[in-house]
Amino acid sequence: MATHGVRGRSGGRPTLEEVAARAGVGRGTVSRVINGSPRVSDATRAAVEAAVAELGYVPNTAARALAANRTDAIALVVPEPETRFFAEPYFSDILKGVGAELADTEMQLLLIFAGSDKERRRLAQYLAAHRVDGVLLVSVHADDPLPDLLSQLEIPAVISGPRSAAETLTSVDSDNYGGGRSAVEHLLSRGRTRIAHITGRLDVYGAQRRVDGYRDALHDAGFDVDELLIEPGDFTEEGGRRAMETLLARRPDLDAVFAASDVTAAGARQVLREAGRRIPDDVALVGYDDSAIARHMDPPLTSVRQPIEEMGRRMIDLLLTEIADRRPAMSRGLERAQMVLATELVVRTSS
Amino acid sequence: MATHGVRGRSGGRPTLEEVAARAGVGRGTVSRVINGSPRVSDATRAAVEAAVAELGYVPNTAARALAANRTDAIALVVPEPETRFFAEPYFSDILKGVGAELADTEMQLLLIFAGSDKERRRLAQYLAAHRVDGVLLVSVHADDPLPDLLSQLEIPAVISGPRSAAETLTSVDSDNYGGGRSAVEHLLSRGRTRIAHITGRLDVYGAQRRVDGYRDALHDAGFDVDELLIEPGDFTEEGGRRAMETLLARRPDLDAVFAASDVTAAGARQVLREAGRRIPDDVALVGYDDSAIARHMDPPLTSVRQPIEEMGRRMIDLLLTEIADRRPAMSRGLERAQMVLATELVVRTSS
DNA sequence: ATCACACGTGGGAGCGCTCCCACGGTACCT
DNA sequence: AGGTACCGTGGGAGCGCTCCCACGTGTGAT
Structure with missing residues (x-):
C-alpha cells in the first residue's frame, strides 16, 4: 500500500x-x-x-542513526517476568498511555522485560550499546541498580513511582499521599473512627506515602494514630488475609479498613466475612487501584483510582523533552522534574 | 555492572x-x-x-546494520488493538515461547500493534524501511493485506494460523482438524451420538478445520452428519448463547455439544442450564483452548489444548532459518514450510 | 555605488562497521 | 628446488545518512 x-x-x-x-x-x-x-x-x-x-x-534508519548518533527509539523497561506484565492491568494501562502519546511521533517503542538475571545482563548490554535514546522505567524496587546504571550511562530516563523522596531520575507518580488521605477522610466522614490500615510493601515508596496520608488524615481530624491499627501487607490477597486476621485479633472493635490495594482488600474482605462482620454495616472497606476486582467485588469496593494511563502519557512527555534537551542526567542546575498526578476516590457500597 | x-x-x-x-x-x-x-x-x-x-x-549497532544491511531485530506484529492483546492469554503464551527461543540470540524482539488504520500505515512505513530482518504474524484475518505486503517487500515472515490451505507464507499452526476430531471421538466414546457443534468464525481457517474434524470423526464412526446440529458462532460468549438457543430449538434431543472455544462453551453452558439440562448428565460439553475459563467452569470443562508456547518457539525457529537463508519469500523451488503441531484433549467432568 | 548580512543551497567529511581482496607465511606436494 | 594450497591477517572501500562549511544571490543600510 x-x-x-x-x-x-x-x-x-x-x-x-x-x-x-x-x-x-x-x-x-x-x-x-x-x-x-x-x-x-x-x-x-x-x-x-x-x-x-x-x-x-x-x-535508511541505520544510516541516520550512525550519522546523527541517535536511534529514534525508546525502551519501556519492565523489571518483572512477563507473566506479571500480563497479569496486572497497571502495565497495560501505562502502555496505552505511552502508545497514545507516541502515536504521532517518529519514535519507536521497545518493550523490554528484565525479570531474570539473564535478562538483566542482556539489558545492561543493550543500554551500554546505546540502542535507545531514552528509557521508561516502571515498577522499580527500592534497591534496583538499574536507575543508577542509567544515569551513569547518561541515558535520559523517566521512572514511574520514584524510589524515594530523593529520587534522582525524572519521575511521574500519582499522589499516593493524597490518595491515602482521601480514603481515610472519606471513612471519617462516614462516621468511622477506628480505621485500620493494611499497608503495601513498605520498601515501595508509594506504599509509605499512603501510610503517611493515613496518619495525617487522622491526626488532622484530631485523632491519635493507634499503631495497633496499622499492619503491614504486601499488596497480595494472601497478605491481606493475614493482616486482617492480625488486626481483628488485636482490635476487634475496628469499624473500617483501608487496604493499600484492591487485591489486599479482597483478602481482608474474606476474613471479615468469615468472622461474621458485615460490609459496610459493621466494617467499612476501602481499597486502592480501582481495578476490575473493585467493581466486581460483593459489595462493590470503594477504591482510590490512579490516573495510570495519564501517567504513561506524562512519562513520554518528560522523556521526549529530556531527550530533546540532550542534557541527560544530572545536567547542571536543572531540577529533576518530579511530577505528581492527582488520584480520585471512587465511592461504592463497601463504605 | x-x-x-x-x-x-x-x-x-x-x-x-x-x-x-x-x-x-x-x-x-x-x-x-x-x-x-x-x-x-x-x-x-x-x-x-x-x-x-x-x-x-x-x-555500534547502527554502524553494523548499515554496513551489513541487517538489523538483528524481528517484529511480532499483532493486528489487533492493544486491549485484546492483554485480554487474550493466547498472545501472552505466544510471547512466552518467542521470548524463550530468542533468549540466547542476538536478536531483538519488537512488539508492534496494528489495530487501527493509523497504526497500520505506520507499520507499512516501518516495514518499507526494512527496520526488521523478519516478521512474526499472529492472529491474521483471511482478508488481511499484510502478508502480501510482506512477500512483496521480500521480508522473511512466519504466520501463526495460515489464512487458508494455500497459505503462501511459512506458517505454524496447531492441528485444528485433529483437535476437532479428538473432541468428537471422545464424545462418541462416551456414548453420545447426537453431537452438536458451535463453530468459530468461519472466515478463520482454523475454525473451518475444526468443523472438518467434527464431520470426519462422525462420518468415520459411521454416522451421517446432521447439518441441523452445526451452528455458526464467532468465538464469543454471546455467540455461544445464541447458537445454543438455536440448536436447542432445532434439536432438543441433542446429547453433546462441541464448542469451538471455551468462551463459546461458557455461553452454551449458561443456556443449557437455563433450559434445565444438566452437564454432563443430559448434555456433555467440550470446549477448545483449555483456557483458565475451562478449569474454573462449573463443572470443569473438557477442552482441546493447543501448544501455543511451542508454536511461538517454532515460529522463531522457522523465521531465523528463513532469515539465515536470505531467500525471503517465494524463493524458487523451496517449499513453504507449513508446520502443524499436535493438540491434546484435556478431559474434565463436563463430558 | 559599497558593504553587510541574511538566505537557500551544494557537497566534503566522517559516523563505525562489514566485506572482500591482497599479502606473507607455512605446509605439503611433485 | 619449485609449485600449489590454504591460513591468518591487514586495510581499502563503501554502506546512506547528517553535519557543517563555503558559496552564490538578493536585500537593505550606508
Missing part, C-alpha cells in the same frame, strides 16, 4: 542521493526536506517531495 | 579501531573475533578479547 512507484533500476531501495538527482538538487537539500528544516524554499521542497513520492523513498 | 574498565580518553565509546590498536591487530581481525569467525588464531583471539574487556567495547 505505502510503496509503489518506480523502484530504482539498481534493484535496491532508493537513497538520498538518487532522490537528489531526480529532484535536481543536492543531497543536503533533500536531507533538509526530509527532516522538516525550514531553510528550504517552497519550490524546492515541492520538487523534492515529488521525487520522494515517485521513487518511494524511505530513509 | 556490565561496563567498567577504561573509557577512551576521547570521552565517547570505544570503536573497533581503538580495540584493534590496543590489541595490536587490524580492524578486520577484531571484527572477526567479535562475530565469532573461526578464521582467527587462538592467541590473537585472546588478545582481542582482552582489549575488548579492558575498553568495555560494545559494537
